[in-house]
Amino acid sequence: MALHGRHLLGIEELSGDDIKLILTTSRSFREIFTRAIKKVPTLRGKTVINLFFEPSTRTRSSFEIAAKRLSADTINFNVSSSSIVKGESLIDTGRNLQSMAPDIIVVRHTDAGAPHLLARCCKGLSIVNAGDGMHEHPTQALLDALTILDHKNKIGGLKVAIIGDIAHSRVARSNALLLKKLGAEVWICGPPTLIPLEIRQYGVQVTFQMKEALEDADIIMMLRTQKERQKEVFYPSVKEYSILYGLNKQKMKWAKKTAIVMHPGPINRGVEIDPELAEGEYSVILEQVTNGVAVRMAVLYLLLGASEEMEA
């Protein structure tokens, strides 16, 4: 098994084949969700620790449900950012957890590279990156890809517009990497203050105009605006941001009629997306959440290499 014994630190380290394997496996797991008993014994006796240094409800719950549906034991280790001020360092936390012999540590951290640091210091287990700073959020990109495949049956050749605060977004980076690996045409759009230097190294197109990004787009990915950014003079007001870069019905007309609207959540209603759109016919936002569980099951399963037991 190509992923057995590895870490999942980012999309960067995955090959196109790795990605396809994860997506195929995710689909087969999704079938379990429709059963009366939504649980298989595949990872019985395995331990998964969710180590979250950043508040998160959906990603943590999603990993937890994924592990539980595979019969793994899960422990949630939440470290609020306020309590790490002068406490145990990340590396000491990692070593302590390692001593309890878990099989996987799922980590989210405010700093880029935190999962990489854990991967270097914790031996004999796999690290899964559940979001590190502004760097990567690989399972998000994978669940987005699965959702796109459900609707379009392909990724190559599609025009995907990623819109919003690109600079601070790990979701944008992981998606750009994955979508380019699978051959999509990716457009990055947002105010210049929120587009990082040399983003073109990802092979993406860049525009400050929403019309250009949306024109003939198959996929529209709206990113969450972080309200605290306003203080850092990235844009004058939430209202103006919404006018320039919020998605509404009017702007939807620029995209293909068959376009789908995605969002990694949680949504700021009325800021980056009109509530009507978020709940309307184009929206696949809740499907993304469902696929999140399937993709995370596939990741845990493949990293632990439990293939033979799958039929059980």
Next chain:
Amino acid sequence: MTLLLRGGKIIDPSQRLEQVGDLLIQRGRISGFGKIPARKTWTVLEARNWIVAPGFIDMHVHLREPGREDEETIESGSRAAAAGGFTSIVCMPNTRPINDSASITRYVLERAREVGLVNVFPAGAITKESKGEELAEIGEMVNAGAVAITDNGNGVQNNQIMRRALEYSRIFDIPVVDHCEERNLAAAGCMNEGPRSTRLGMPGMSRAAEEVHVARDVILSRITGGRAHIAHISTRESLEWVRQAKKQHIPVTCEVTPHHFVLSEEDITSYDTNFKMNPPLREPADRKAVLKALADGTIDSIATDHAPHTQFEKEETFEAAANGIVGLETAVPLAWEFLIRRNLLTPLRLVELLSTTPNRILKLGRGTLSEGAIADVTVIDPEREMKVDVEKFKSKSRNSPFGGWVLHGIPVFTIVAGKIVHSASA
């Protein structure tokens, strides 16, 4: 003691001297060079094929004492300097407490005298507690032995304070050493803002943060006549500002670190915190500009910015880790390997950067092998190879990205006032 260095290649830019010959040291001073027959009572060092140069001067060292003796002490830092071929070091004032008064300056000098290895020249703070608000008692520190002033690590944010410091420094004819970093532009950056920071998803520090202050210092040096010295210069545009200033005879000088002429941000591949320093590693084009500026005279000095940190301060995420790397014990071999062996500089020019010009900027009365001068001498074996082993550093700290690198050009003897303070057995 009388010491005869026999048959070395003597390189002394202060006399435009480059010749094979003997160098005689008596009573701590240079007493002659040329062809000198040895006498029985003298200690003779065979220096054939070795470079004999005026003692190297590192203008930028953090010794951490007082306050952070777990990272480095005046003693361990002095040993590291001697092992690295430096006979004189200038120690930065950002200790705990900050060296912003004559009493701290005297303390540092007293400790250095007790250690008695290399010359330690303290730099005092520009402002009280380096807060950037009020001038420190600069005159008292200079009287106590400070050779420069700097708010190193902070950078002077207030332009008027910088102007006053440059004006006031003229009384003592000392350089005002500036860590150029405009804090708002630097923001929370932990590496250069560029292609790599985007890729690695880390907050970048704009090059403009440095350049705005370099430009400011050029402007203020021009109107005040004070000598601004730009510490650890790192960008192409900063160098261009200094180049233009020099053309206009504005008294601005600058130094560069070995890591900025050897590495670039492209070397940051795995969140290894030994590549985190401030100013950060820049882009390859900046490194290229640094190499050009080393050759054309825009850069005056190579200084290490030796910044020892304990392991726990570096065993962190890149964003949370401390800035800086140790440099005293790798600077000379790195310079030899990357500047001389690659034919970018002549040995004469390198000695100028490591000894002659730093002495001229700081007026230390060193940096020469002329007859009667204090016998501070660095001897290099240009052919000897070394594999950098951080565990063998004399420094208390191990934070170097160069562990395992194979380098040539090793300091084999370090001589301070006629006394051998370091010798490397072959």
